[in-house]
Structure formats: C-alpha cells, structure tokens
Amino acid sequence: MTKADLINILIQEMGMSKKNAEAVVNTFLGSMIESLKKGEGIELRGFGSLRIRERKPRIGRNPQTGEKVNVPAKKIVYFKPGKELKEATK
Template identity: 50%
Template sequence: MTKSELIERIAQESGLPKGRAEMVVNTIFDSMTSALIAGDGIEIRGFGSFTVRLYKSYEGRNPRTGDVVHVAPKRLPFFKVGKELRERVNGSWDAESEAAVEAVSAPAARPAAAPAPAKPSTPRRRDESLSEDVI
C-alpha cells in the first residue's frame, strides 16, 4: 500500500474529502517523524513500536573497489511488530500460502559443476611461460 492508496482508503472509509484525508495522513507522519528525530519512541498498542537505534562507526569496504571506507555513526528508525498484528498476519496464513512460499524459496536445481582442471604436477616458476598442452 502506498501513501496515496492510504489517503484514498481513509477518505472512502471516513467520508472525509480526499484533501482532508491527505492532511490527516501527512500530520500523522510528520508527528511520528518529529518524535523519532527527538529520540522519542512511538508505541501503537496492538500494532507495534518505533524506536531509534544507535549504530557505532565502523570500517567497511567498497564492494566494487575493495577499498576501506569509514562509515560514520548513525541513528536509524527501527520497527518492532506488536503481538496483535503479528497474530493477525499469521492467522491469515494457510497451507496454500505456505506452499507458495516453499515453491518460491526452494533452491533452483543447478546442473552439476564441471570438474576442475587437473593441476600441473610440478610447480611453475613465474618466469616460465605456459606451454600449449597446459592451456
């Protein structure tokens, strides 16, 4: 569900004009954002809670170049699902849903890998060129 779909749904179910529903949704999101920026948690009983987690700096790697990159400390929002929401989501779980997930998550059958070429019996020195029979 996108923000636009949420606004549309609120407008339909509440009878509010679409512009008013958009204002309500924006006010809720702005209030939640302000609370998280201030370091406050948000708890919506039955739904879940939002908190801010602190992450220390660390040395990472650029996957493309392999260079060491310093990653600065940061604060990121974290959502923990509430018990009621978790139970409702899992309550709609049935055998058909489980079969669909198993079909998607099952590893695809891969053809057997070709055996690795045999290594030469004597080690080559760097200055030796490869002979035609090794290539």
C-alpha cells in the same frame, strides 16, 4: 500501501473529503516524524513500535575493490512489530 492509498481509504470508509483526509494523514505522519526527530519512541498498540537506534562507527569494505572503508556512526529508525501484527502475518 502508499500515502495516497491511506487517503483513499479515509475518503471511502469514513466519508471524509479529500482535503480533510490529506490533512489527517499529513498530520499523523508529520507528528510521527517530529517525535522521532526529538528522540522519542512511538508505540502503536497492536501494530508495533518505532524508535531511533544509533549505529557505532565501523570499518567496512568496498565489495568491488576489497578496500577497507570507514563507515561513520549514524542513526536509523528501528521498527519492532507488535504481537497482533506478528500473529497476523504468520
């Protein structure tokens, strides 16, 4: 599903105008991004939760040459599915 698909669902099922549907989707996604930037977690009951995890620096290797490479620390978004989502996808 894409952002455009979400907008089309709002238009069809909620009777919204395209402009309003785009504003709703953009506001929703924008607020999620801002929360994650601040280090806050996001919890959507029945769907799942998102949070930032920090990966420690490590030594990896280049698969082509076998040479050791330093991989720096970084932050990643981690998604944990909720109970209802887990059951729905079994």
